Amino acid sequence: MKRLLRIALSTAVVALGLAAPAAAQDTIAQIKQKGTIVVGVKNDYKPWGFLDPSGKIVGLEIDLIDDVAKKLGVKVEMIPVTAANRMEFLQQGRIDMIVATMGDTEARRKVVGMIEPNYYAGATNVLAPKSANLKQWSDLKGRKVCAVQGAYYNRRVSEMYAPDLVVFPAVPDALNALQGGNCIAFLFDDTLIVSTLSGGDAKWANYEMPLVSEDPQLWAIGVRLSDLNAPFGKLIKDMSVEWHKSGRLLELERKWGIKQSPYLIEQNRKLKSS
Amino acid sequence: MGSMQAIADWFKWLAGAHGINVSIAYDAFDRARFLTGLSTTVWLSVACIVLSILVGLVGAWLQGARSPLVRAAVAGFVQFFRNTPPLVQLAFFYFAVSAALPMVTDQFGARVPLVNNVGWAVISFSLFAGAFNIEIFRSGIEAVPQATTEAAEALGYTRLQSYIYVVFPLAFRICLPALGNNLVNLVKTTTLAYAIGVPELLYAAAQVWSETFNVREMMVVLLLTYVAIVAVLVWFMQRWERRLRIPGYNA
Numbered sequence: 309m310k311r312l313l314r315i316a317l318s319t320a321v322v323a324l325g326l327a328a329p330a331a332a333q334d335t336i337a338q339i340k341q342k343g344t345i346v347v348g349v350k351n352d353y354k355p356w357g358f359l360d361p362s363g364k365i366v367g368l369e370i371d372l373i374d375d376v377a378k379k380l381g382v383k384v385e386m387i388p389v390t391a392a393n394r395m396e397f398l399q400q401g402r403i404d405m406i407v408a409t410m411g412d413t414e415a416r417r418k419v420v421g422m423i424e425p426n427y428y429a430g431a432t433n434v435l436a437p438k439s440a441n442l443k444q445w446s447d448l449k450g451r452k453v454c455a456v457q458g459a460y461y462n463r464r465v466s467e468m469y470a471p472d473l474v475v476f477p478a479v480p481d482a483l484n485a486l487q488g489g490n491c492i493a494f495l496f497d498d499t500l501i502v503s504t505l506s507g508g509d510a511k512w513a514n515y516e517m518p519l520v521s522e523d524p525q526l527w528a529i530g531v532r533l534s535d536l537n538a539p540f541g542k543l544i545k546d547m548s549v550e551w552h553k554s555g556r557l558l559e560l561e562r563k564w565g566i567k568q569s570p571y572l573i574e575q576n577r578k579l580k581s582s
Numbered sequence: 583m584g585s586m587q588a589i590a591d592w593f594k595w596l597a598g599a600h601g602i603n604v605s606i607a608y609d610a611f612d613r614a615r616f617l618t619g620l621s622t623t624v625w626l627s628v629a630c631i632v633l634s635i636l637v638g639l640v641g642a643w644l645q646g647a648r649s650p651l652v653r654a655a656v657a658g659f660v661q662f663f664r665n666t667p668p669l670v671q672l673a674f675f676y677f678a679v680s681a682a683l684p685m686v687t688d689q690f691g692a693r694v695p696l697v698n699n700v701g702w703a704v705i706s707f708s709l710f711a712g713a714f715n716i717e718i719f720r721s722g723i724e725a726v727p728q729a730t731t732e733a734a735e736a737l738g739y740t741r742l743q744s745y746i747y748v749v750f751p752l753a754f755r756i757c758l759p760a761l762g763n764n765l766v767n768l769v770k771t772t773t774l775a776y777a778i779g780v781p782e783l784l785y786a787a788a789q790v791w792s793e794t795f796n797v798r799e800m801m802v803v804l805l806l807t808y809v810a811i812v813a814v815l816v817w818f819m820q821r822w823e824r825r826l827r828i829p830g831y832n833a
Contacts, residue, residue, distance in 0.1 A: 392792040419795045440692065451690060454779070458792035467611065474699065474779035475789060485779070488681050489695055 335532070335540035336380070339404060345382050347373050348389035348403040352479040354503050355564035356409050368564045369407045372427065372529075375556075376547060390478060391458030395419050398532055405544065406530035409497065411460045413525070421536030422528035423544045425552055425579070428499075429571035431521035432461040435486065435501045435512075436493035442518040445469050454482040454491040461523060465495055487511065502567050526571075553579040603796040604803065612790045619786025620807065626703060626782055627769045627811070633708035634768060635761075638715025643745050645720055656716065663713035669774045671710060675702045676778045703775040711768040718760045722753030755826050762819035766812055783807060 339345045349365055350357035357367040365386050377384045389397055389408050397403045398420060411430070412422045434453065436442050448471040455462050455475045466473055474491055476482040479500070486494045494501075498521045505512055529548065535541045551557045552575045561572060593607035606616040644656045663671065676699060685693040697705070726749050734744035773784040783804060791800040 392788060395795060396797055415793070415795065451692075452694075457788055460793070462789070463611070463793055475785070476779050477777060481777070484677055485699075488677065489685060489693055490676075490680075490699065492690075492692055 335404060335535050335538065336543065339380060339382055339540075343382050344385050345373075345377055345380060345405075346385045346387060346403045348394045348397055348406045348408050349373070349386045350408045351386075351388040353409050353500055354507070355566060356499075357407075368560045368566070369409070371560055371563075372551065373407055375551070376544065379543070379547065391456060392477070393458075395530070398530060401532075404531075404540075409500075409527055410530055411525040412528040413460050416460075416530075419533070420530040421533045421541055422530060423536075423541065423548055424528070425545075425548050425575060426526035426528045427548055427551060427557060428527040429524055429569060430497040430499045430527060431524045432465065432495070433498040433501055433517050433519050433521045434493040434495050435504060435515055436518055437486075438514050438516050438518075440492050440518075442493060445519055445522065448493065451493070452491040453493050453495050454485050455495040456482050459496070460525065461495065464523060471495075499566065503565070506565070506567075524571075549579060552576055602799060603794060604799050605790060605794045605796055606800075606803065609794075612794065615781075615786045615789055616783075616803075618781055619783040622700075622781050622786075623769075623772055623783040623811065626700070626707075626772045626775065626780070627815075629704050630707040630711060630768055630772065631765050633704065634711035634715050634765075637708060637712025638719050638761075639750075641712065641716035642719035642723060643742075643750075645716065646723070646741070646745070659709075660713045660716050663709050664717070668707065668710045668771050669777060672703065672706045672774055672778060675706050699775075699778045699780050702778065703772070703780045707768060707771055707775075710771065711764060714764045714767075715761065718757045718764060719750075719753060721760065722755075722757030723749055725756045726752045752831075755823075755828065755831075758819070758823050758826070762816065762823075765819070766815060769812055769815060770808065 349369060350367075351359050351365050353367070355367050357365055357369045360366045365388070370386070373384055373386070387397065387403050389403070389406065391408075391410075394403075394406050394408055394410065395416065398406055406420070409430070410416070410420075412426055416422070434442070434448070442448070445465075446469055448465075448469045451471055453465075453471040453473055455465075455473050456479055457475050457477055462473060462475065465471065473495070474485065476485065479496075482494055482496075483504075485491055498517065501517045505515065505517060529544055531541050531544060552572070555576060557572050558568075558576060561568060590608040593604050597603040597605070597608075605612045607613070641656050641659065644652050647653055647656075680695045680697060680702065683696045686696055688694045730752070731744060731749060734748040739748065772782055775782050776785040776788070779785070787800045787804045791797045794800075
């Protein structure tokens with residue numbers, strides 16, 4: 309038994325030591341050499357990154373990526389990612405950066421280089437049928453609530469309000485489950501909920517965003533930690549300043565019909581005056 | 583309790599000093615999620631094993647029915663569940679069939695589907711593995727010599743009686759190894775329930791690693807846990823095989 313245990317433990321240690329994250333030398337040079345920048349994006353998150361009727365990925369974030377590609381003079385390759393796999397993809401070098409509605413949290417900063425200034429700020433709310441009659445967050449206690457895997461607020465909401473979370477791999481699965489009555493509400497970013505409700509789709513006519521948004525969270529473009537203070541990270545930071553200062557983000561917000569965010573207005577004012 | 587704390591502290595130190603973060607060893611929230619996942623997987627596996635064996639038993643018996651209609655129905659069932667991917671079946675039940683069923687009222691007064699995600703996982707996997715079990719039992723039944731069945735008939739057994747008392751006990755011993763294989767597969771298939779939000783092991787591990795970013799560590803924990811679960815099942819099946827052995831019969 310002791311020997312077996314030793315074998316099992318050493319197997320575990322060997323496996324844990326495998327696959328050190330790929331070290332990146334000058335990322336800009338690599339991207340230019342490939343002629344393509346590979347970006348992890350959302351394809352289920354209207355209007356940030358979603359599929360248009362022709363099957364192309366479009367959205368506000370895609371416009372930002374196009375700005376970066378134009379600056380570098382390269383083409384864009386988009387890899388759809390989820391909250392659960394995007395950071396791994398970045399570390400493994402499968403993508404050069406993440407522009408995928410990623411919340412900027414303390415824990416994530418240990419694995420991903422978060423570009424400042426942040427390009428957006430969202431908060432947490434739920435989408436629920438009006439018949440659910442939810443009034444406050446504590447109404448979720450013990451009820452089935454659909455959510456999406458890897459979202460930063462899942463843990464906080466489960467600890468604070470103790471809902472019975474049913475977590476799905478992707479947004480459409482969770483929305484389907486909500487429509488099927490498998491849960492009482494869908495826990496998500498308020499921006500997506502607002503855009504879902506204002507989309508005019510008849511199937512959401514009897515749904516609402518009943519709670520007060522909580523836990524405001526900045527969103528950030530992610531690069532590898534080794535790139536954060538290297539030329540590539542600096543380039544994206546400079547572009548992010550420019551997006552705020554020039555009003556590009558405010559213009560894109562209007563273009564994609566997003567409710568005006570106080571965060572963007574404030575950043576625009578702050579950076580313009582500096 | 584003191585030694586538990588010491589283990590937790592050691593893993594905490596390991597995470598800080600070497601970046602090997604087995605968070606389920608020291609973070610109570612992560613550990614609770616992982617243990618819920620473990621118990622769900624074990625529960626789901628046991629339920630599906632029992633039900634799929636029942637499906638196999640009944641199906642194999644109906645396969646020998648006199649009515650060609652019943653035989654065709656069993657054949658259709660086997661073809662359908664054996665020839666489609668279990669993940670597709672699961673999604674089909676959960677997203678398509680569920681919506682077509684009547685709704686019921688839960689304890690909060692909300693309208694909810696008749697069968698929830700866990701229920702669909704049990705139904706779907708039991709039918710899937712059951713289809714294979716029917717074929718496995720059939721192979722055993724066909725290996726029982728015709729003469730034995732005829733002898734039972736000559737002694738006045740009805741078809742059901744000869745199935746229960748003569749044919750099946752012999753057939754079951756012949757097909758136990760194949761049955762064991764299928765049940766091992768069934769246990770591994772339960773990970774698919776992850777796709778419809780059933781909090782089993784893979785789901786729990788994914789929850790942990792997507793928030794704690796310890797993918798490699800959790801992958802190793804996950805694999806070792808499945809090795810352990812399947813080892814218990816294999817040990818049980820082997821014991822069962824030995825217990826059922828008839829000295830002199832079929833070596």
